[in-house]
Amino acid sequence: MENSQVRVLLVNQREEDCISTKKLLEDARDPKFVLEWVSGYEAALETIRRNAHDVYLLDYKLGERSGLDLIREAIYNGCTAPLIMLTEEPDHGIDTEAIKAGAADSLVKEQINSNLLERSICYAIERKRAEERMAYLAQYDSLTGLANRSLFKELLSLALARAERNGKHVALMFLDLDRFKVINDSLGHDGGDQVLKVIAERLRSRMRKSDTVARLGGDEFTVILEDIGTVQDASNVAQELLQIVAQPVMVQDQELFVTPSIGIAIYPQYGKDPETLIKNADMAMYRAKRQGRNAYRFYTTTMESNGKASQHLAMETRLRHALDREEFLLHYQPLIDMKSGRVISLEALLRWCHPERGIILPDEFIPMAEENGMIVPIGEWVLSTACRQNKEWQESGLPLTSVSVNLSARQFRQKLFVGKVASILAESRLDPQFLELELTESLLFESNGASTNRLKELKALGIKISIDDFGTGYSSLSYLKCFPIDTLKIDRSFVGDIPSNEGDSAIASGMIALAHGLHMKVTAEGVETQAQWDFLHERGCDAIQGFLMSPAVAPEEVTSGFQNRWLEPVGTGAEGGSFSWNLSSLAKRWTG
Numbered sequence: 001m002e003n004s005q006v007r008v009l010l011v012n013q014r015e016e017d018c019i020s021t022k023k024l025l026e027d028a029r030d031p032k033f034v035l036e037w038v039s040g041y042e043a044a045l046e047t048i049r050r051n052a053h054d055v056y057l058l059d060y061k062l063g064e065r066s067g068l069d070l071i072r073e074a075i076y077n078g079c080t081a082p083l084i085m086l087t088e089e090p091d092h093g094i095d096t097e098a099i100k101a102g103a104a105d106s107l108v109k110e111q112i113n114s115n116l117l118e119r120s121i122c123y124a125i126e127r128k129r130a131e132e133r134m135a136y137l138a139q140y141d142s143l144t145g146l147a148n149r150s151l152f153k154e155l156l157s158l159a160l161a162r163a164e165r166n167g168k169h170v171a172l173m174f175l176d177l178d179r180f181k182v183i184n185d186s187l188g189h190d191g192g193d194q195v196l197k198v199i200a201e202r203l204r205s206r207m208r209k210s211d212t213v214a215r216l217g218g219d220e221f222t223v224i225l226e227d228i229g230t231v232q233d234a235s236n237v238a239q240e241l242l243q244i245v246a247q248p249v250m251v252q253d254q255e256l257f258v259t260p261s262i263g264i265a266i267y268p269q270y271g272k273d274p275e276t277l278i279k280n281a282d283m284a285m286y287r288a289k290r291q292g293r294n295a296y297r298f299y300t301t302t303m304e305s306n307g308k309a310s311q312h313l314a315m316e317t318r319l320r321h322a323l324d325r326e327e328f329l330l331h332y333q334p335l336i337d338m339k340s341g342r343v344i345s346l347e348a349l350l351r352w353c354h355p356e357r358g359i360i361l362p363d364e365f366i367p368m369a370e371e372n373g374m375i376v377p378i379g380e381w382v383l384s385t386a387c388r389q390n391k392e393w394q395e396s397g398l399p400l401t402s403v404s405v406n407l408s409a410r411q412f413r414q415k416l417f418v419g420k421v422a423s424i425l426a427e428s429r430l431d432p433q434f435l436e437l438e439l440t441e442s443l444l445f446e447s448n449g450a451s452t453n454r455l456k457e458l459k460a461l462g463i464k465i466s467i468d469d470f471g472t473g474y475s476s477l478s479y480l481k482c483f484p485i486d487t488l489k490i491d492r493s494f495v496g497d498i499p500s501n502e503g504d505s506a507i508a509s510g511m512i513a514l515a516h517g518l519h520m521k522v523t524a525e526g527v528e529t530q531a532q533w534d535f536l537h538e539r540g541c542d543a544i545q546g547f548l549m550s551p552a553v554a555p556e557e558v559t560s561g562f563q564n565r566w567l568e569p570v571g572t573g574a575e576g577g578s579f580s581w582n583l584s585s586l587a588k589r590w591t592g
């Protein structure tokens with residue numbers, strides 16, 4: 001026990017009990033017990049209110065009142081130290097009542113010996129400390145010691161209620177470090193943590209005791225300034241915060257320069273409740289970032305009313321948090337082998353479950369995520385979720401298939417990308433042969449030898465590579481033979497009008513022949529009609545994907561699809577032999 005002297009207050013009516021208890025505790029060396037005694041109920045309550053003891057031993061019999069009453073009253077009066085009940089004889093009913101009332105333990109006097117009493121006291125104190133520590137951890141950020149998100153929200157609600165009562169203003173500042181990810185990536189998490197600690201300390205020491213500084217997570221901090229006189233006051237503080245954060249930080253013998261972007265929303269003009277105020281300060285912070293970082297911006301209504309630009313800003317702000325708030329999900333679309341009718345792969349397609357708008361398709365937010373770099377962490381999430389999910393399916397006994405994952409150029413260009421893929425595979429325990437990465441044509445051809453090497457490293461891991469949207473990238477075909485590619489995916493823009501459009505039909509046929517000539521497989525995307533199916537089948541296309549078979553579906557539907565209608569090949573004839581397709585029944589199976 002840390003504190004080697006434990007102050008004990010014994011409350012009972014008989015002095016001889018005090019003497020015997022003293023004797024029991026006398027031998028203890030560590031901790032050393034210092035026993036005090038009071039006999040009356042009121043005197044006991046008075047002493048307990050002074051909060052001067054580490055533990056209380058309360059007799060059940062205290063004249064007209066009982067020890068149970070004293071426990072309840074002590075707790076009601078704010079007693080935080082543990083209370084232990086002492087009874088004359090074993091009584092389960094009293095024990096239970098005592099514990100319910102808040103006692104740490106209940107002991108029968110005649111059973112007590114020195115050892116038992118010491119242990120009971122020490123356990124009670126340790127348990128109390130553990131509870132206090134847990135309560136602290138639930139409210140404070142363990143890295144910086146600042147208020148955490150939940151305490152911050154509570155304090156903000158209280159601050160707004162106070163401001164409403166007193167007719168005052170509150171400024172909420174949302175502060176995010178610029179390019180913190182670069183620091184984390186280059187110094188590692190320990191280095192990043194040290195930076196966060198230094199910044200947290202600077203913010204704390206600048207603010208008054210009555211102001212709140214919180215860390216919401218990652219590199220996001222908030223400051224609540226109560227009782228501000230004018231907007232200029234908030235401006236001055238923001239200006240000062242920019243300066244103190246920008247002071248060099250020494251970490252791992254390196255001098256680093258960190259800058260923040262700060263968004264400010266003022267209560268009550270720009271948010272009457274905590275949620276609105278937080279959302280608006282966040283949006284203003286994002287505006288500061290977009291306008292060059294290392295700056296502060298006040299939230300104004302024009303940020304909302306400024307048509308398309310503001311919608312874009314609001315969407316980007318939400319997108320930045322979507323990952324933390326677990327708003328992304330994956331749907332899966334099957335790719336069907338044309339010979340066997342079996343599912344050979346499931347393409348993971350990202351969906352954003354927007355709290356107000358519902359499911360948003362990737363075309364609406366991936367370009368934004370590409371532009372602001374969010375695609376890198378989002379893509380990592382997609383990759384690990386898809387691998388984990390596929391492993392789960394395999395372990396649950398579903399037929400083995402690959403999962404294919406779309407890659408963005410920004411992800412692929414990361415220096416550590418191959419290592420990341422390897423560690424995701426290791427974590428998910430998915431056999432690499434069941435992962436396929438889909439890269440776009442332009443991604444490969446825009447870069448140089450680096451892509452070839454990276455592709456070779458990926459292939460060396462044992463995963464498959466396909467070229468997505470093939471035919472849309474204006475690339476030189478001669479490049480194709482330089483890359484270790486398994487599959488070409490014909491873009492759906494060439495599939496939509498076959499067989500009626502001669503040009504598209506010729507292109508699709510040419511692509512199939514080209515891929516086969518280079519010993520690659522071909523998948524046609526966007527197959528919606530039987531005529532397209534027939535055409536592609538005749539030309540020897542290996543696999544197809546499209547609404548004719550199934551749209552992308554939620555993971556649960558993949559399981560039920562396999563169980564109900566996706567399992568067996570359709571038609572007659574042996575696999576690989578001559579196979580007569582019964583497309584309408586196949587399509588029926590797929591569409592349920």
Ligand SMILES: Nc1nc2c(ncn2[C@@H]2O[C@@H]3COP(=O)(O)O[C@H]4[C@@H](O)[C@H](n5cnc6c(=O)[nH]c(N)nc65)O[C@@H]4COP(=O)(O)O[C@H]3[C@H]2O)c(=O)[nH]1
Pocket residue numbers: 333348349350361362363366379382405406407408438468469492525526527528545546547548551552
């Ligand atoms: N009209 C029509 N469309 C069909 C048919 N069959 C499938 N599709 C749609 O075609 C898209 C196929 O994916 P993609 O070419 O890789 O095109 C994807 C891919 O480029 C990108 N994307 C999706 N998920 C991710 C991801 O996790 N990471 C990255 N970087 N990009 C992704 O967003 C694009 C659009 O995805 P989705 O909206 O899910 O749209 C999917 C799918 O729903 C059909 O028969 N007819």
